[in-house]
């Protein structure tokens with residue numbers, strides 16, 4: 001069986017180049033730029049006042065000075081500085097040529113059209129032209145766009161941006177035991193919860209998921225569902241990945257032309273994961289146990305979706321201090337559900353005793369997956385370990 005690292009490399013190799021899409025900057029939250037936004041102007045475009053007060057010449061301090069005009073944001077003062085004068089100025093207004101400082105109005109006493117500076121401050125209170133960015137400055141963060149990025153791009157006077165098209169992800173859950181949330185399960189049936197989680201994880205990573213109707217445990221039903229996924233950039237199946245007589249995913253996907261990159265890896269939970277190329281897109285076959293499906297989606301599907309948008313895979317581990325002794329590990333890399341609590345320098349991590357991969361509530365109550373490499377020796381409380389935040 002291949003390692004988690006080898007499997008991740010094979011999964012990431014399934015991502016093609018991102019497809020460009022042009023959108024309005026106000027629609028860019030969470031999207032991935034595929035070309036830099038290039039500033040079309042210099043910001044601030046002029047030396048701007050940072051305060052409401054008076055523009056004056058440092059040589060004339062402390063006055064008294066004659067107030068000879070007004071400069072407001074959007075309404076500049078047209079003249080130039082004269083010795084012994086000041087301009088009433090407001091925040092954001094261009095500082096008229098020749099004045100080298102703005103004094104806050106709180107530091108000034110005014111008598112008619114004359115002011116005296118009562119309090120000297122080292123602050124010039126002038127934002128120099130171009131101190132934020134210059135025309136031609138390029139901006140392309142290696143992460144999904146945040147609100148502040150959109151503000152910067154808009155301030156650069158870039159109204160439309162080139163982003164990666166959201167990958168279309170078809171989520172296909174199947175099994176005769178499954179019914180939809182809200183339905184009344186018959187004897188032997190349970191609610192399909194995995195597809196809800198996997199679609200949400202896909203959306204979180206920037207994809208546009210669609211949840212297909214549930215497949216039945218027949219080859220014909222699966223074929224129909226695969227046909228409905230036509231055009232998806234990624235098909236994610238859930239369940240039917242193991243060795244049981246009803247586990248048909250490998251067989252049907254192979255008959256439909258799936259070129260397998262791997263099947264099974266040295267990981268716990270999630271051993272029966274499969275991945276490959278299918279048509280023009282990719283396919284991931286997740287194991288059916290709820291925790292296994294979610295952990296595999298976090299470790300492989302989300303990085304793949306990010307790679308499809310030209311973003312870094314984003315699976316960096318953090319460090320924590322163990323809360324309790326833990327036994328040695330077996331042959332597979334183990335992802336243990338765990339709680340985090342604040343520690344002195346690093347957080348403290350406490351894995352749950354029970355790691356049954358069907359228990360969703362334990363996963364919902366977990367903050368992190370404690371990552372243990374294959375054959376990791378026993379560890380003591382206080383040892384350093386790695387984790388993946390949830």
Ligand SMILES: Nc1nc2c(c(=O)[nH]1)N[C@H]1C(S)=C(S)[C@@H](COP(=O)(O)OP(=O)(O)OC[C@H]3O[C@@H](n4cnc5c(N)ncnc54)[C@H](O)[C@@H]3O)O[C@H]1N2
Nearest residue numbers: 173191192193194195239240241242247287288289290292
């Ligand atoms: N003889 C063996 N049996 C099993 C092995 C093995 O190596 N040899 N592996 C175990 C492991 S590990 C896992 S994980 C599961 C994976 O099995 P499948 O991917 O074939 O999943 P299913 O059998 O279809 O389902 C497993 C379990 O999960 C429930 N399930 C499935 N889909 C959903 C859904 N959409 N929402 C909620 N729950 C779902 C399903 O009812 C089963 O309880 O196999 C082990 N067995």
Ligand code: MOO
Nearest residue numbers: 269270271292357
């Ligand atoms: O390794 Mo399976 O993926 O949990 O129960």
